[in-house]
Amino acid sequence: MIAQVAVSKCNSYEVKEVEQALRDSLSLLGGITCFVKPHSRVLVKPNLLMSKPPEDGITTHPEVVRAVIHILKDINCKITVGDGPSVWGNYIENLDEVYNVTGIRKVCLAEAVPLISFDKRRMRAKFPLTCALDQCDYLVNLPKFKTHELTLITGAIKNLFGLVSGTYKTELHKNYFKPSEFAKILVDIYQEAKPALTIIDGILAMEGDGPATSGKIRQLGLLLTGSDCVALDTVMAKIMGIANQEVLSTKEAALRGLGEGKLDKIKIFGEDIEKLNIRPFILPKSLARISKLPKPVQDLAKILIKYYPYSLRSKCSRCGHCVGVCPSKCITLLRNGIQFDYNKCIACFCCQEACPEAAISVKKSILAKLIGL
Numbered sequence: 001m002i003a004q005v006a007v008s009k010c011n012s013y014e015v016k017e018v019e020q021a022l023r024d025s026l027s028l029l030g031g032i033t034c035f036v037k038p039h040s041r042v043l044v045k046p047n048l049l050m051s052k053p054p055e056d057g058i059t060t061h062p063e064v065v066r067a068v069i070h071i072l073k074d075i076n077c078k079i080t081v082g083d084g085p086s087v088w089g090n091y092i093e094n095l096d097e098v099y100n101v102t103g104i105r106k107v108c109l110a111e112a113v114p115l116i117s118f119d120k121r122r123m124r125a126k127f128p129l130t131c132a133l134d135q136c137d138y139l140v141n142l143p144k145f146k147t148h149e150l151t152l153i154t155g156a157i158k159n160l161f162g163l164v165s166g167t168y169k170t171e172l173h174k175n176y177f178k179p180s181e182f183a184k185i186l187v188d189i190y191q192e193a194k195p196a197l198t199i200i201d202g203i204l205a206m207e208g209d210g211p212a213t214s215g216k217i218r219q220l221g222l223l224l225t226g227s228d229c230v231a232l233d234t235v236m237a238k239i240m241g242i243a244n245q246e247v248l249s250t251k252e253a254a255l256r257g258l259g260e261g262k263l264d265k266i267k268i269f270g271e272d273i274e275k276l277n278i279r280p281f282i283l284p285k286s287l288a289r290i291s292k293l294p295k296p297v298q299d300l301a302k303i304l305i306k307y308y309p310y311s312l313r314s315k316c317s318r319c320g321h322c323v324g325v326c327p328s329k330c331i332t333l334l335r336n337g338i339q340f341d342y343n344k345c346i347a348c349f350c351c352q353e354a355c356p357e358a359a360i361s362v363k364k365s366i367l368a369k370l371i372g373l
Helices: 015-028 062-074 091-101 104-110 131-135 158-163 168-175 179-193 229-240 248-255 295-304 321-325 350-354 366-370
Strands: 003-009 041-046 078-083 115-117 121-123 128-130 138-142 144-148 152-154 197-208 215-226 266-270 307-311 331-334 337-340 360-364
Touching: 003 015, 003 229, 015 062, 015 197, 015 215, 015 266, 041 062, 041 131, 041 158, 062 078, 062 104, 062 138, 062 197, 078 131, 091 104, 104 115, 121 131, 128 131, 128 179, 138 158, 144 215, 152 158, 152 229, 158 179, 168 179, 179 248, 197 229, 215 229, 229 248, 229 266, 307 337, 321 331, 321 350, 350 360
Parallel strands: 003 266, 041 078, 041 138, 078 115, 138 197, 144 197
Antiparallel strands: 003 215, 121 128, 144 152, 197 215, 307 360, 331 337
16 A cells, blocks of 8 residues: 655644644545544544643644544544653643643643543553553544654654653663664554554644754644654655654664655655755754764764763753653752763753753763764
């Protein structure tokens, strides 16, 4: 079967514009019933990384969630919405805050759709995933179009990491901290969860040191729709100006035969991405310059050149989120900020992802500085 992706323009989050763009996108692919059967149970999973408002571009916009709910209601589906954000401390309390601040609770209340927590889990091969997967017929995946400090992009495949239950996310970061190993875990999750439909919210996107407060929001005005997450991430990387082989999760999933990773074998409907004239995305500092080196040099650089998080104390509010989320427990909360134990640090950048104040940046190894990276 030929992989198909629809790329549609949508310039704002105005209710009618989003819904019409999404309906048009699905029509190009044969309609919603090509992905989800009428009267079925559907779990809708947005990207709700942290408790930040939708205009910050960190989370899936609530109007995209609303549009999906309307379309699923048209075919009489029983819908639930939920996510397992990168929360820390008291899990349920913080999850409530995430649902409130991101605007998802307001939409679900207005649409009379249950908003659930992923508090119950079932162990799979290497990780526990939410039991909500066992209670639905279809998973609809709603990622955000963003760069990512560790995985380069956070799109269709990476968004499924939120299905991992509770604090076990930090265990996976600790046990599979190398980018190549973590990419395999992401693909394991994709292989297990395999969503029926994925819609990437790229109306407001993010570049630079994503996926959270250290990234820079960017108006992109696109929605990407399809069922093949590998193909979707391949098209997303192309739009960003990234060579597809640089995205390790896409490469790994394609090698396993879980989707199409070659752009010339993907049928793209809607917008011609070659004619969109989109400026290449700014990449995370730890990846941007290495990606421009010749391939053999890249391979050597990834072994010898290291990047680590460091604190911008003038921005630090001492909230302790970084301490709670760190899988290697290498961060200490001090009176005037935080301190890293670099002997323990695995450079997973969970701390930067969790920081609500953009108070954690990237530190280069001596070799990286010497050769100008």
